[in-house]
């Protein structure tokens with residue numbers, strides 16, 4: 199049976215690849231997508247998500263728009279590098295068939311989870327504002343969530359600051375609520391996503407597949423490689439992480455990442471490290487483990503999965 203998932207996205211270029219993997223994988227059933235303020239303003243994230251579903255021929259996948267700003271702090275100005283890695287609007291035709299659904303994403307999440315049999319995995323790959331708001335508004339949804347698989351966090355190094363990864367940094371109060379919600383959590387942080395890069399050669403191979411999803415993924419990853427080589431060079435040039443897609447692939451094949459079940463919390467006060475995921479690998483806090491935190495990833499397996507899944511058509 200395919201695993202039911204809801205993706206909460208701030209579509210961006212890697213969110214777009216994650217959405218296509220989730221929509222086309224035979225191992226997943228994409229129940230819907232919710233959009234949140236993050237890489238760009240939430241209305242752009244919504245338009246970008248609609249463009250993706252139009253492009254791959256699945257305009258019927260429901261999209262609901264969510265929160266337009268962080269829970270408890272001023273909107274952090276997005277660092278320049280992200281605009282070169284994402285841009286405001288994806289390089290895809292404007293959506294014509296896919297439509298944003300009426301109603302706020304938070305209310306749709308609550309209704310959908312309460313009506314479910316507790317079999318829908320939540321996959322937030324942007325700031326956690328929608329998820330935290332839904333939990334605060336209706337705590338009963340927690341018993342209906344089997345697992346939350348988050349793209350976010352960082353132990354060794356951040357990307358938005360020295361200490362913090364973007365999705366957590368933009369709304370640390372929301373992230374703290376979610377990581378402490380008591381449900382099973384897998385976190386796919388930069389420590390894993392930076393070990394699974396997609397290269398320009400991989401983009402050529404994607405293009406040769408000749409499918410809409412593979413063509414779009416090649417276009418988005420080439421943009422990411424340009425942005426990363428210019429602003430956040432990885433351990434080798436001409437390659438970039440595709441963070442959100444790795445989180446989705448980890449649901450399809452959990453062995454693609456190596457995780458550690460440890461206590462994790464989120465700094466919300468310290469001036470220099472706000473948004474840091476504090477990973478207690480040695481259990482110094484005496485607190486129970488609450489997160490399966492990934493510290494490595496299998497790059498060849500990741501690229502193989504992208505080729506297999508994005509080579510499919512709807």
Ligand code: RIB
Pocket residue numbers: 208210211212213236237323324325349357363364365441442
């Ligand atoms: O730090 C990487 C994360 O921030 C990814 O989800 C990317 O899309 C941005 O949201």
Ligand code: CA
Pocket residue numbers: 207208209210212213236237323324442
């Ligand atoms: Ca994202």
